[in-house]
Amino acid sequence: MATLGEHARTQPLGRARGGERAPRAVVFLLALWLCLFTGLVFLLVLLVQILIEGWPRLDANLITNYSSLLFPERAGFRAAILGTIWVIGCTAVLAIPLGIAAAIYLEEFADNERWYTRLIEVNIQNLAAVPTIIYGLLTLGILSLMQLVLDFQNRNVVIGGGIALALLILPVIIIATRESLRSIPAEIRAGSLALGATPWQTVWRQTLPAAVPGIATGTIIALSRAIGEAAPLLLLGAVVFIRSDPSGLFSGFTAMPVMIYSLVSQPQEELRTTASAGIVLLLVLLLLMNAVAILIRNRFQRRW
């Protein structure tokens, strides 16, 4: 004999106007799928299109040569690749310790009732949504101040790019680190404190190590965002065609996305192909970084 429960499980609950199979409901569901797939198809077309355009230029010259307007068919991204490495290195050194320290304070020590804690929190949310080009304006101002003290002429320097991008990704790192710290159960902290560890020992030896996978994932994603960012660097004047490798914090540089931008603005057809090839290079790099981030998250993240 079929019980009432079985009956309820086999019969759909919604029966109004034909239930889930009603024509309007089916059309609605199809429309929702269409919304999702429009974005994905767009992405696919973009990738295929750029790969096809850049294909003829995907050779060794692309990496080893400097950019050239005279011989666009042999122009390469050497200065831009090295520039990006220098600037992102700078960004990482500046932003990662600062971001993690700020997150530890806010998550482990801050008193949420205090007005200044709330101010800091609202402020970080706000900074995360400030237009990236504003960070370029800020850095230009900072560099003008630095020029008063230090002796350098050109404002398009590696340290400038590093400062701009570090300030830009700082909120992202703080937010990711806080989320990671928050997922560590309170029992770990309580146990450590109960065994006589000081608050800082607890953070340094228990909470932080447990949060490393989450922090690493968030940091890599933040850095990959910085790598693709061109707007703040434009303001420093990084558009110029540079034919030398960066050699220090105060040497001139250009970066991958800025280089792509300046190639797009040129009328020659060959440079457009070079730009496509550069984009392929940039996207492959970003894809690798994101793959590493996902790998770290899946392999090392513990569920408590």
Place this chain on the structure above:
Amino acid sequence: MSTTTVGGGQSSGAGPPSGGSGRQAPTGEVPSLRPSSSRIGERIILNLLFFAAVVSVLTTLAIVVSLVIPTIGFFREISIVEFLTGTRWTPNFADKDYGVLPLVVGTLWTTGIALLVAVPLGLGAAMLLSEYASDRMRRVLKPVLEVLAGVPSVVYGFFALFFIGPVLLDGLLGIEVGTFNVLQAGLVLGIMIVPTVASLSEDAMSAVPSALRQGSAALGANRMQTTLKVVFPAAISGIIAAIVLGISRAVGETMIVAIASGNIAQVVSDPREAAQTMTGFIAQAATGENAVGSLAYNTLYAVGLSLFVITLVVNIISIRLVRRFREAY
């Protein structure tokens, strides 16, 4: 791991915590990590951490100061009335005019078109992920959608200029557009902010208690009716917050508009024409060689400050709305 970084008070730290007064937290709550005794090393570290957190506030202050000072210099030479109400923006011509309206109108066009794309697509995707998708589907589809936000904007600009305009609009749809136009920039900008809109709206809709869905189903509604008439209204403030954040992203985006929407500052009435946006002007005029204090340099900051104020207002609205929907359930 070495403990030398911990500093002075550390060496005596092996013993039991002294006194422990004020430590006892009510059972079930997280014990406070605030130091109860005055260890010097701990205090120094705590102050360093606090300083790191304060850096973010200092950044905001620095942004405001660095924008305001050159802007004051700008308004010494150009009247504020001309800046806000003038309809010609020609700082690079011999006959210079400094009315910011053309840039604002350009920004409104690209942002408006972007919203027409991003709001339906983002909400549709969010409804699908939140109300229809299984856990497994969501785990696969969400990161793929997020990839759209991870593509560098200079790549989107390239795609808008060389594909969306000439191939899609001109070729396939038969809309005659110039090389640079507001339409192609706005469309691609819209695709770029779809993940922003979708992800926050999905959070808002997932936060609606399932008791409301069950109640709706018990009254005989199907999923479409539940989604549109129960979940959507219940999550509306979060959804608006998502859209507002999308607006802020669209207003502040630089590279797509700098590449694809052209650099002629004009008040346009037709999206097939070229127009410059506020961010587009800053990107085009910034060569890194403008002397500090010159009018050209100050002009960048006047436009930058206007942009900052607009996005700040939009962001504050969004943060308020998010807080409200978090408190609702």
